[in-house]
Amino acid sequence: MSLSGKDKTVVKAFWDKVSPKTAEMGGEALGRMLTAYPQTKTYFSHWSDLSPDSAQVKKHGATIMGAIGDAVSKIDDLTGSLSKLSELHAFKLRVDPANFRILAHNIILVLAMYFPNEFTPEVHVSVDKFLQNLALALSEKYR
């Protein structure tokens, strides 16, 4: 399900709109994932506080969203631009790629919470496709 020209335009325009809030939303999305999908906590056992209010969670959520925002700007070559991050996730972190879908769902949920009027079904489908392609690019180096 590759990204059409329209998908790319929609994602870029929407990300422009929401960029002031992306750091906060990232923390929110990660916190929710750890709370609603407790199996994901296994990847963060080295943190002392995994609650949604945790400073570590908020900071890391912001980092993740920053990387996603960067991917938006390089939307024409996700595989190339995510190559280093893919190596990190494949060889060092060894996150099961099924979890990328779980985090994507939580990001989408938070986008809907913060921007209910802008996150229409049409925007939702393009963002969902984008995150799916991003996950694919992130899984590239796994095997």
Next chain:
Amino acid sequence: MVKWTDFECATIQDIFSKIDYDVVGPAALSRCLIVYPWTQRYFGGFGNLYKAAAITSNPKVAAHGKVVIAGLEKAVKNMDDIKTTYKDLSVLHSEKLQVDPDNFNLLADCLTVVVAGQMGAAFTPEGHAAFQKFLAVVVASLRKQYN
């Protein structure tokens, strides 16, 4: 046997008392048909589903969205034994409607997104976790009679 904490029970009742069924049901179903277009295969008799705008304004989609959420309410009212409550619905979806059960998760995800959009910050992470568990039980119960 699914065990619910007092918090989970109270939260599910609370969320369902706060959402507007006539808005959430149709919105969740239409979002599912738009975001995951292959789910349209089950709605051949619904007329025009060619574009997002057509789906959102389709009266059959809206009516069916309300049917779906009324079905969910049955689970809300019988949280102690959703499996038995949904036995007939499970048979219906597997034998008559022949819905691929993986689609239940897609609709569940869309419902969660719509509820979050409606409730905003009131849809707390802990409430979200309870809602997620509830939907997982609903989906498992609907899958139960498939073989």
